[in-house]
Amino acid sequence: MRMKYMIDRRAFMGLTAAAGMAAGVLAMAPTARAAEDATTDIVLGGSIPLTGVFAFAGEGIHAGIQDYVQIVNDAGGIEGRMLKYVPEDTAYKVDASVAAFNKITSQYHTNLYYGDSTAFSKTINPELERAGTMIMAGASFASELNDPEKYPLQFIPGPDYTEMIGILLKYIAKEKPGAKVAFVHSDTEFGRDPIAKGTEQASALGLDVVETIVTPPGSVDVSTEVLKLRRARPDYTIFHGYVLAPIPEFITQAKQMGMESKFMGTFWSMDNSMVMKMGEAGDGFMGVMPYNYYYDTSGDAPMLAKIREIRPEYQSTAYMQGFLTTMLMTEAIKRTLQDGKELTGANMKAALNSIRDFDTGGIIGVPISIPGNSIPVGRIYKADMAEKKMIPASDWISLGKTGE
Amino acid sequence: MDWLFLTEVSLAGIGAGGLYALTGLAFVLIYKATRVVNLAIGEILMVGAYVFFGFSAGLALPFWLAAPGTLLVSGLLGAGIERTLIRPMLGENPISIFMLTIGLGSILVGLVELVWGANPLRLPEFMPTQPLFLGEAYVSPKVATAFAVASLVVTAFLILFRFWRGGVALRATASDQAAAYSMGIDVPKVFSLSWVIACMTAGAAGMLVGAIGGISPTMGVFGLSVLVVVIVGGLDSVLGALIAGLAIGLLEALAGAFLGGEYKTLTTFSLLVLVLMVRPHGLFGTHEIERL
Numbered sequence: 001m002r003m004k005y006m007i008d009r010r011a012f013m014g015l016t017a018a019a020g021m022a023a024g025v026l027a028m029a030p031t032a033r034a035a036e037d038a039t040t041d042i043v044l045g046g047s048i049p050l051t052g053v054f055a056f057a058g059e060g061i062h063a064g065i066q067d068y069v070q071i072v073n074d075a076g077g078i079e080g081r082m083l084k085y086v087p088e089d090t091a092y093k094v095d096a097s098v099a100a101f102n103k104i105t106s107q108y109h110t111n112l113y114y115g116d117s118t119a120f121s122k123t124i125n126p127e128l129e130r131a132g133t134m135i136m137a138g139a140s141f142a143s144e145l146n147d148p149e150k151y152p153l154q155f156i157p158g159p160d161y162t163e164m165i166g167i168l169l170k171y172i173a174k175e176k177p178g179a180k181v182a183f184v185h186s187d188t189e190f191g192r193d194p195i196a197k198g199t200e201q202a203s204a205l206g207l208d209v210v211e212t213i214v215t216p217p218g219s220v221d222v223s224t225e226v227l228k229l230r231r232a233r234p235d236y237t238i239f240h241g242y243v244l245a246p247i248p249e250f251i252t253q254a255k256q257m258g259m260e261s262k263f264m265g266t267f268w269s270m271d272n273s274m275v276m277k278m279g280e281a282g283d284g285f286m287g288v289m290p291y292n293y294y295y296d297t298s299g300d301a302p303m304l305a306k307i308r309e310i311r312p313e314y315q316s317t318a319y320m321q322g323f324l325t326t327m328l329m330t331e332a333i334k335r336t337l338q339d340g341k342e343l344t345g346a347n348m349k350a351a352l353n354s355i356r357d358f359d360t361g362g363i364i365g366v367p368i369s370i371p372g373n374s375i376p377v378g379r380i381y382k383a384d385m386a387e388k389k390m391i392p393a394s395d396w397i398s399l400g401k402t403g404e
Numbered sequence: 405m406d407w408l409f410l411t412e413v414s415l416a417g418i419g420a421g422g423l424y425a426l427t428g429l430a431f432v433l434i435y436k437a438t439r440v441v442n443l444a445i446g447e448i449l450m451v452g453a454y455v456f457f458g459f460s461a462g463l464a465l466p467f468w469l470a471a472p473g474t475l476l477v478s479g480l481l482g483a484g485i486e487r488t489l490i491r492p493m494l495g496e497n498p499i500s501i502f503m504l505t506i507g508l509g510s511i512l513v514g515l516v517e518l519v520w521g522a523n524p525l526r527l528p529e530f531m532p533t534q535p536l537f538l539g540e541a542y543v544s545p546k547v548a549t550a551f552a553v554a555s556l557v558v559t560a561f562l563i564l565f566r567f568w569r570g571g572v573a574l575r576a577t578a579s580d581q582a583a584a585y586s587m588g589i590d591v592p593k594v595f596s597l598s599w600v601i602a603c604m605t606a607g608a609a610g611m612l613v614g615a616i617g618g619i620s621p622t623m624g625v626f627g628l629s630v631l632v633v634v635i636v637g638g639l640d641s642v643l644g645a646l647i648a649g650l651a652i653g654l655l656e657a658l659a660g661a662f663l664g665g666e667y668k669t670l671t672t673f674s675l676l677v678l679v680l681m682v683r684p685h686g687l688f689g690t691h692e693i694e695r696l
Contacts, residue, residue, distance in 0.1 A: 221617070227416065245618040
């Protein structure tokens with residue numbers, strides 16, 4: 001027996017009309033949203049790690065972005081358009097960061113985005129390119145991201161990790177030619193990032209890498225590793241892939257064994273408040289920092305003065321990173337609009353790359369250029385525990401494109 | 405062969421193993437009495453470290469007040485958790501209780517972040533800082549102190565379980581709850597006591613771990629690495645926690661020194677797999693036979 005599905009003419013017409021309306025609404029929605037936003041706010045979305053393992057940085061980044069957005073808007077916005085910051089907490093989890101990205105970009109016509117990790121930057125890159133409507137930066141200084149061909153719409157607001165090591169090695173080669181260097185890094189993607197290229201750079205600079213020590217993530221006691229370091233007797237020991245632990249215990253034990261190595265770190269272990277927590281062990285700790293510290297009053301630094309006016313208490317280097325990222329993004333938008341171009345990802349990135357000898361108001365102590373995806377500039381600082389401050393130990397050091 | 409280096413590495417490994425053994429003890433005490441695998445031990449350890457930080461850095465109390473204060477708060481925390489969260493769940497599916505302890509860990513991390521923030525911190529120095537040399541071999545004074553404390557505590561527990569009434573009651577409860585009830589043992593009180601003592605032990609371990617590696621809301625991860633120790637040693641064996649702790653500490657140190665730091669975890673987990681294949685209940689755990 002054959003079943004007959006009957007539909008009368010009236011029902012058919014009704015269904016067709018409903019489907020047509022739905023299709024029309026769906027088709028018009030993005031156009032309507034884009035048209036509306038083109039005359040209103042410029043949206044900076046953010047996957048921000050306000051909780052979780054990276055919250056110490058997330059809080060600073062969040063405050064830095066907030067403050068620069070406020071400064072821009074108080075000054076009338078960018079070409080008359082206000083900057084709107086839309087953050088979401090991610091707890092430093094990639095799935096949460098992607099969910100935040102999807103939520104924000106579906107609710108707003110997003111022009112700018114701040115990502116919280118290397119993993120997120122890599123994960124979201126195809127989507128970023130597919131959308132083609134925004135540029136992105138973030139908390140990651142991963143060397144892999146410093147490739148304009150693979151990551152055409154992203155940038156790093158400072159030197160990448162390999163360039164940071166390059167700046168440290170350049171300093172060492174000048175201070176003590178032929179010095180013995182050891183790397184100590186965590187067994188994470190973050191920790192491993194610059195080691196292979198850093199070893200090559202050291203050889204090119206005539207330095208001798210005598211030991212590379214790996215510590216498992218979350219390791220508490222590092223006695224074995226310090227014993228290995230003592231055998232190698234390096235003149236300089238460079239830590240990478242840590243924030244605080246296990247650096248203080250490492251240095252303490254090394255000094256107890258009579259080692260005279262100088263200890264150095266990269267960006268995430270160089271915040272003033274973190275180094276000061278090292279106590280006695282931190283005295284003389286050195287490292288590379290692409291930004292001036294909050295309290296720096298030397299030179300012409302109106303932006304640092306402004307920050308101190310907004311927030312009288314110390315702000316971290318993560319704050320400076322968030323602040324500068326927003327400043328550079330704003331500059332890219334401004335240049336794109338001034339050129340009369342549409343705010344596409346490609347146009348904004350081209351505008352960003354047009355930045356030459358740009359004055360950051362003292363956030364970075366020298367004028368900067370962004371020819372590619374990074375700003376290969378930094379300075380060596382040294383901890384002075386009596387002053388409770390990181391004190392400059394070198395002038396600003398700029399690297400060529402190859403990091404040499 | 406550099407014998408001095410080997411000796412120093414071995415001493416460092418055994419020292420670190422003491423910390424594993426102490427934290428493992430907290431797992432064992434709870435499992436032995438209540439058959440609950442408490443995955444929040446790492447976070448309780450972390451709370452202990454922060455409470456000590458609060459007393460010693462926040463309130464600037466001397467060590468002799470801050471340390472007992474930390475143990476007291478840790479014990480009260482254990483009593484509170486047992487009475488409000490665990491006891492109502494007894495008799496439920498073990499997976500439910502297991503999941504509850506995972507959730508409890510997240511809550512504790514959140515509470516610590518609310519009170520102290522998410523930044524890593526350093527505990528005020530309370531351990532000896534003078535370098536220690538056994539002959540020519542260097543031993544980190546902090547690790548040596550932690551090892552001494554851990555050895556004392558574990559030995560004390562081994563003695564208590566054998567001779568103290570409460571310890572015997574705990575062993576009886578672990579062996580057969582119904583029989584323990586019939587002999588007049590207050591089993592709920594034993595449950596509570598095991599949580600109190602285990603959390604105090606975790607609090608003490610938190611002070612030691614924090615003094616060496618610093619404190620942060622994520623330091624509870626240390627508890628997970630200790631889970632391997634107690635599985636190898638046997639979840640219900642105090643002696644197993646001690647021996648497995650020392651053995652894994654030594655193994656990790658040797659692997660780190662001669663193979664590289666990236667092989668530490670691989671070596672530990674290889675040992676875990678090997679032990680589970682040969683003795684699924686751990687080296688010293690009770691082999692339970694279910695009769696139908």
